[in-house]
Amino acid sequence: xxxSSGWQIEGxxxxxxxxxxxxxxxxxxxxxxxxxxxxxACEVAFGFHIDRGHYQGVSLDGxxxxxxxxxxxxxxxxxxxxxxYLDERATDEQRAALQAIFTGAAGGPIALLTPLVxxxxxxxxxxxxxxxxxxxxxxxxxxxxSMGVQPAPSFDPDHEIWAENxxxxxxxxxxxxxxxxxxxxxxxxxWDNSGKNGHxxxxxxxx
Numbered sequence: 001x002x003x004s005s006g007w008q009i010e011g012x013x014x015x016x017x018x019x020x021x022x023x024x025x026x027x028x029x030x031x032x033x034x035x036x037x038x039x040x041a042c043e044v045a046f047g048f049h050i051d052r053g054h055y056q057g058v059s060l061d062g063x064x065x066x067x068x069x070x071x072x073x074x075x076x077x078x079x080x081x082x083x084x085y086l087d088e089r090a091t092d093e094q095r096a097a098l099q100a101i102f103t104g105a106a107g108g109p110i111a112l113l114t115p116l117v118x119x120x121x122x123x124x125x126x127x128x129x130x131x132x133x134x135x136x137x138x139x140x141x142x143x144x145x146s147m148g149v150q151p152a153p154s155f156d157p158d159h160e161i162w163a164e165n166x167x168x169x170x171x172x173x174x175x176x177x178x179x180x181x182x183x184x185x186x187x188x189x190x191w192d193n194s195g196k197n198g199h200x201x202x203x204x205x206x207x
Contacts, residue, residue, distance in 0.1 A: 006055070006056045006057075006207075007053070007054060007055040007056060007097065007100075007101065007106055007108075007206060007207050008053060008054060008204075008205070008206040008207075009050045009052070009053030009054075009060060009101065009203070009204075009205050009206075010050070010051055010052050010053060010202070010203070010204045011048065011049045011050040011051040011052070011053065011202070011203055012048075012049045012051070012130075012132050012137070012200070012201075012202055012203065013046060013047065013048045013049070013169055013170070013200065013201060013202075013203045014046070014047050014137035014139070014149050014176065014198060014199065014200035014201075015044055015045065015046045015047070015149075015198060015199050015200075016044065016045055016147045016148070016149050016176075016178040016182050016193045016196065016197070016198045017037075017042060017043060017044035017045075017193060017196060017197050017198070018037070018038075018039050018041075018042065018043040018044070018191060018193050018196050018197075019037050019038045019039065019042065019196060019197040020038040020039075020196065020197065021152060021175070021177055021196065021197045021198075022152075022175065022197060023037070023038070023197040024036070024037070024038065025037060025042065025074070025075050026163075026166050026167060026199075027163070027166065031076075032076075032166075033074060033075040033076035034074055034076045035074060036073065036074055037071070037073070037074070037075075040073070041070060041071060041072050041073065042069065042070065042071040042075055043068075043069075043070050043184075043189070043191045043193070044068065044069050044070075044193075045066065045067070045068045045139075045145060045147050045184055045191075045193070046066060046067045046068070046069075047064070047065075047066050047128075047130055047137065047138075047139035047147070048064060048065045048066065048067075048102065048130075048203070049063075049064050049130040049132065050062065050063050050064070050065075055094075055097030055100065055101065055106070056097070058093045058094055058097050059094075060094060060097060060098065063087045063089065063090055063094060063098060064087045064128040064129075064130045064139075065084065065085065065086055065087060065098050065101075065102045065128070066084070066085040066126075066128055066139060066141060066145065067082065067083065067084045067085070067102060067110075068082070068083050068121075068145075068184060068186075069081065069082050070189065071116075075116065076116070078115070078116040078117075078118060079116075079118045079119075080113075080116045080117040080118060080119070081117075081118070081119040081121055081187075082103075082117045082119065082120055082121060083120070083121035083122050083123070083124075083186070083187060084099065084102050084103055084122075084123045084124075085123075085124055085125070085126045085128060085141055085144070085145075086098045086099060086102070086123065086124070086125050086126070086128075087125070087126075087127075087128050088125045088126055088127050088128070090125070095125060099123055101205070101207070103123060106207045107207035108205045108206065108207040109168045109169050109205055111207075112168055113168065121187045122187070126141045126142075126144065127141065127142060128140070128141055129141075131148075135150065135151045135160060135174075136148060136149070136150045136151075136179070137149050137176075137200045138179070143185075144184065144185065144186045145183070145184045145185075145186070146181060146182065146183055147178065147179075147182040147183070147184065147193065148178070148179035148181075148182055149176035149177060149178055149179060149182075149198035149199075149200055150176060150177055150179055150198075151174060151175070151176055151177075152174075152175035152176055152177050152198075153177075160174040160175065160176075161174065161175040162174050162175070163175065167199065167201070169201065169203055170201035170202065170203050172201060173199040173200065173201040174199060174200050174201060175198075175199065176197075176198035176199055176200055177195060177196070177197070177198055178193045178194050178195055178196045178197070178198050179194065180194050180195070181194060182194045182196075
């Protein structure tokens with residue numbers, strides 16, 4: 001891993017995994033990442049939208065990225081398979097910046113997880129559509145991924161359920177549920193995470 005400096009992004013993220021709600025990898029009586037995923041293996045997709053950002057003087061405003069992870073057992077045991085998708089609208093300089101940030105090469109939250117990765121499936125450019133509509137989030141990569149989340153049910157439907165100090169990507173994350181048709185198909189894998197665990201939050205990262 002090559003460390004870099006002089007970058008910052010602010011924006012939004014969501015994830016949708018195949019665990020039953022709520023995912024024990026993050027919320028259980030055991031330390032984070034040590035519990036067995038509810039389906040045995042973990043299959044999770046992450047979507048990212050940058051509202052404002054820069055990398056060593058290169059603007060990243062408005063760009064998107066995505067990543068997928070599969071682990072054969074508890075996340076903390078490693079052996080992760082990882083793939084990243086970078087916004088095809090990005091220039092060459094922007095694409096290099098997105099790759100550095102969203103593979104962990106530039107430091108930041110994803111760099112904390114890279115020691116757990118044993119297989120890089122690929123890093124590809126793609127048309128990525130990210131939607132943030134009220135309390136719903138969704139993302140689409142044609143022929144690869146179509147996923148969305150909505151808030152987990154709560155006593156007051158106008159307010160989400162939030163958890164603090166529970167996730168490496170954000171200081172506070174909302175509990176969410178995958179919407180119908182939340183699927184991924186690539187690298188020989190096919191997932192359907194509809195109705196499964198999700199989270200979303202604003203993000204502010206730097207390195």
